[in-house]
Amino acid sequence: MKNDHSTSRRKFLQQIGATTLITAASPLSSLAAKEKAEERILHYERKIASNDKIRLGVIGYGIQGHFDLNSALKVPGVELAGICDLYLGRLENAKEQFGKDIFTTINYKELLDRKDIDAVIVATTDCWHARIAEDAMAKGKHVYVEKPMIYKISEGYPLMEASKKFGKVLQVGSQRVSSISYAKAKELLAAGEIGKLNMVNAVYDRQSAIGAWEYTIPKDASASTTNWDRFIEVTGKMAYDSKKFFWWRAFKEVGTGVAGDLFIHLLSGTHFITGSKGPSSVYSTGQLSYWKDGRNMPDVMAGVMQYPNSKEHDAFQLTLQVNFVSGTGGQEITQLVGSEGIMLVEGNEITIKHNYMPEAPGFGGYDSVFTFPKKLQEEMQKEYDAKWTPAQKKRKTKADIIYKAPEGYDEHVDHFTNFFDAIRTGKPVVEDAVFGFRAAAPALACNESYFKKKIIEWDPEKMQLK
Numbered sequence: 001m002k003n004d005h006s007t008s009r010r011k012f013l014q015q016i017g018a019t020t021l022i023t024a025a026s027p028l029s030s031l032a033a034k035e036k037a038e039e040r041i042l043h044y045e046r047k048i049a050s051n052d053k054i055r056l057g058v059i060g061y062g063i064q065g066h067f068d069l070n071s072a073l074k075v076p077g078v079e080l081a082g083i084c085d086l087y088l089g090r091l092e093n094a095k096e097q098f099g100k101d102i103f104t105t106i107n108y109k110e111l112l113d114r115k116d117i118d119a120v121i122v123a124t125t126d127c128w129h130a131r132i133a134e135d136a137m138a139k140g141k142h143v144y145v146e147k148p149m150i151y152k153i154s155e156g157y158p159l160m161e162a163s164k165k166f167g168k169v170l171q172v173g174s175q176r177v178s179s180i181s182y183a184k185a186k187e188l189l190a191a192g193e194i195g196k197l198n199m200v201n202a203v204y205d206r207q208s209a210i211g212a213w214e215y216t217i218p219k220d221a222s223a224s225t226t227n228w229d230r231f232i233e234v235t236g237k238m239a240y241d242s243k244k245f246f247w248w249r250a251f252k253e254v255g256t257g258v259a260g261d262l263f264i265h266l267l268s269g270t271h272f273i274t275g276s277k278g279p280s281s282v283y284s285t286g287q288l289s290y291w292k293d294g295r296n297m298p299d300v301m302a303g304v305m306q307y308p309n310s311k312e313h314d315a316f317q318l319t320l321q322v323n324f325v326s327g328t329g330g331q332e333i334t335q336l337v338g339s340e341g342i343m344l345v346e347g348n349e350i351t352i353k354h355n356y357m358p359e360a361p362g363f364g365g366y367d368s369v370f371t372f373p374k375k376l377q378e379e380m381q382k383e384y385d386a387k388w389t390p391a392q393k394k395r396k397t398k399a400d401i402i403y404k405a406p407e408g409y410d411e412h413v414d415h416f417t418n419f420f421d422a423i424r425t426g427k428p429v430v431e432d433a434v435f436g437f438r439a440a441a442p443a444l445a446c447n448e449s450y451f452k453k454k455i456i457e458w459d460p461e462k463m464q465l466k
């Protein structure tokens with residue numbers, strides 16, 4: 001039965017193909033000529049403004065605290081002055097790495113009281129970001145705070161206010177905004193390489209326990225080794241739960257789920273490339289498909305956001321997707337779709353593919369023409385051919401181009417270089433408190449939309465929920 005059907009469909013298509021101009025008039029862009037992509041390596045030369053000494057403290061020395069510190073110390077003139085964490089094993093790890101004399105504490109306020117510290121990295125669990133970042137600026141420290149800048153939308157306003165009031169540099173840790181590849185993507189979009197942007201589709205899929213945030217829990221984990229009572233100072237009373245401490249992303253009491261962990265990267269990247277201030281509406285839906293380990297956040301989630309016409313860009317739609325049970329094996333890709341092509345952003349590789357509409361409107365192929373009487377078909381074909389030249393009927397083609405960052409390029413180090421440059425020279429950072437809030441608020445609105453099952457309206461100019 002199935003075979004019969006497909007055979008007759010094939011025949012049907014052949015018949016159409018035999019009598020009409022399928023190449024010129026087909027709506028399928030897959031028929032457009034594909035030339036071999038040209039590869040270009042981006043030029044990278046970085047001058048450090050000065051290497052005046054900057055003494056750095058780290059608050060939150062878990063996985064990202066380690067990566068952040070490692071990148072920060074690659075910038076000339078930066079020295080480590082102390083490390084704070086709640087889990088004692090991580091303070092021991094710090095002493096193993098930097099020697100027994102390195103200052104360590106479980107109380108971040110002791111680190112902020114030190115006069116020999118100029119700047120701090122805040123790489124704690126999300127629920128602590130705003131409190132520590134504000135306290136740090138009040139104590140005269142510059143702040144590199146991990147994404148999402150805040151755990152709740154309401155925390156954004158006092159934090160933006162504090163960064164203004166204390167005049168300290170605050171940079172949020174979405175390192176991709178400092179990438180030379182993202183700078184190239186921004187330039188290419190502005191130059192009209194893909195025509196007018198109308199959609200951005202961003203995907204962040206994984207297929208592993210660690211990808212789904214089930215990090216190894218140390219076997220000595222307990223309320224005392226994690227200083228649980230301190231940990232819950234910002235959350236309200238909760239019984240000790242090692243998962244809420246070490247797998248915090250998956251619990252709404254302390255983390256921000258897929259949206260705060262991953263959508264935020266996709267939002268920061270999109271806002272940087274498009275220059276956007278944010279969406280006007282946010283809708284998100286999801287499900288808990290597989291990682292039923294006690295978590296109360298979904299492991300499959302999608303978000304749809306509508307970006308309004310603004311002076312920075314025409315209206316476009318953003319779709320976000322995370323799937324932690326993905327048979328793709330995992331993938332991270334952002335696709336910007338324009339009227340004349342697409343831009344694929346995969347890590348630090350940018351691919352531009354062009355597809356143009358033919359100037360002539362369609363006639364024939366998968367069209368209604370073959371359903372008309374023969375004579376009429378012939379007359380209309382003649383008229384069409386007289387009106388449009390073969391060139392106007394064809395899709396224009398242009399070679400695909402791939403831009404790559406040079407081997408070994410590290411945007412994380414570049415992000416820290418920008419942070420320290422700002423401290424040394426007063427030059428503003430791209431990802432300041434306002435940028436951080438404009439990315440975090442729509443990400444967090446996804447959780448609100450998911451839990452309340454409603455569309456969230458947002459004013460991207462005034463940065464307010466409507």
Ligand SMILES: NC(=O)c1ccc[n+]([C@@H]2O[C@H](COP(=O)([O-])OP(=O)(O)OC[C@H]3O[C@@H](n4cnc5c(N)ncnc54)[C@H](O)[C@@H]3O)[C@@H](O)[C@H]2O)c1
Nearest residue numbers: 060061062063064065085086087123124125126146147173
């Ligand atoms: N920019 C990126 O690409 C990126 C990547 C991973 C994580 N992150 C962000 O970094 C942050 C940390 O993530 P992680 O994977 O390192 O988590 P983690 O659980 O490995 O580390 C968090 C650490 O913070 C400590 N901590 C919590 N509250 C504290 C407090 N009040 N004072 C001192 N220490 C405290 C915990 O003891 C823990 O060691 C998160 O905000 C996350 O979103 C960013």
